[in-house]
Amino acid sequence: MEHFIDTYLYELRKVRDEKTIKKKEYLLKHLQDYSEDLPAFDQSEIFSFYEYLKNKNLKETTIRDILKEVRLFYEWLQEQGLNLKFDEKALKKLFQSKKSQEALKSKKKYYSDDEINLILNAIRGAVEGISTKHPIYYILTIFLLCSGLRISEAVKVRKKDFEVKRILTEEGEEKEVWFVKVREGKFGKERKALIYFFRPEWKRIFEERLKKLKPEDFFFTYAVKYPKSVKVFTLTDKTAKWFYWKLEKELREKGYEIEVNAHRFRNTYITKLATKGFPVNLIADWVGHSKISTTMDVYMEAEREKQLEAILERI
Template sequence: MAHMSSHEILQAFQEYLIVDGKGGKTVVSYTGDIARFLTWLETKQIEFTGELTRFFIISYKEYLVGKNYSVNTINKKINSLHSFNQFLIAQNLCKELLVYPSKDKIKVASGSEQEVEVFTDEEVERLLFYLENRNNVSQRDRAAIVLLLYTGLRVSELVNLKTKDIDFLTMYLKVVGKGGKYREVPLKTEVIEAIKDYLEGERKNHKLVDSQYLLLTQRAEKMDKDTINKLLKKHGKQLHLEMYPHKFRHTFCTRLIKKGVEITTVAKLAGHANIQTTSDYYINTSREEKQHAVNLL
């Protein structure tokens, strides 16, 4: 194959994954991981033309560890690099396999698996005070954030919320979860108020006011996951907090368990089909809680 730019290589890798029968989400995930890897190489003044080296792999893994990425995230990126390495060999751009998942993935000691990243009580309080200042945040963004914080919705569930799903009288939310399964989530007064503010304010004067969906953008009658991630990143930057949808979900479940709520109830609220999922994730406490526990000795 003729000399290719890193951008052309990335495009060819995407096509390779599609032809290989990988699912849409997998293709997006793998190509996103490799795009970030190639961007990192650029910061090192490396013009990548397909020749992968073991040095690149080891250095990138060290960079990810230094950035405090979770074990699961790093291991996912190793998988993406392994697939990328196989692609480069198939295209005769690289001569040998240089990524070894069994060796390169970070091993997790028993009892430390499924650690989740959550907001501390202090961070939650800081976020709530930030949301109180109407100059900081739009009514739409405020509604989206309090919904995430107090309902534990998945991001896909949040963007698909319809106005008819909210019962203001009983203060319940009807959620269509994975596999089309319905569940009901009770709403705190703060959430009801934030939704009402939005419906009676910004949304009432919106050109797409007739949309069936609750959360709108300037151009679309429904928000998408990327928009949610962007708004969380924007406000997180102001608060010096890393904010992403699943962190809110983890925090929701973890806070309930810490307050003594039965795990079966937490599972129902989170929409987990299997209680074991809830147990695996949230009985294992966060890294910070483990550190705090040891500090008590």
């Protein structure tokens, strides 16, 4: 393969500038890493190559450039008399499928588990090229996912607003059920919301944090160390929204097409509880929807999105 690529680039140097040649060389290097021989790119091989590139954490735009350059390289090979297949219809089908999936993601109302992991990892500094954020934003994100509160409601929660009830299950086992009191909800209404820890480690994070707070303390009080002092702040909805806006911007710059906003955390809470079998009327009470139809709409749209995603994955 190396001989053919070198010859291809040599011929192109006669008509293209060196910057373009270097880019093409970089793009074709991924083909060399993928296979020692020149593969026949039928639909199965094209999709396999795409998944290989995806697993290298390359940007979607870079993957497209690689596939397009490989197609041009194979056209040149065919002109040289080599009988090597490259299924252009399959490539077009792949691009259309991925375009549909990206469009779906851009308007999707809830987060998948992979998207939740991406956001949390970015906050922890576990995504390459993104610095570690203050731990308060990790806790805030978990809280929004587990409580369904609006961000304006969440930042006003105090330690005394948490309530842990112990109930007996049908099997006779004791189980904890967590609630949070929303004192200043939308339209000034008070309510209680179920806190459902979708992962056991999240509950432990909350337990440890509550131990450090006094009853009147805001839950989202945090300290920032400066060279000569430590200052204590209470998170505001404006600061939190600004944080998520900046985080989304950072992720997009690294090639991750994802929206990061509190409302989608809220909708994720609704969707997860509904799929676990919680009655929609109870969920509506917990999230403070005045109409049960609003809650039902979120759930039904999420179900339609999941069905569409499953279809697109099979294309």
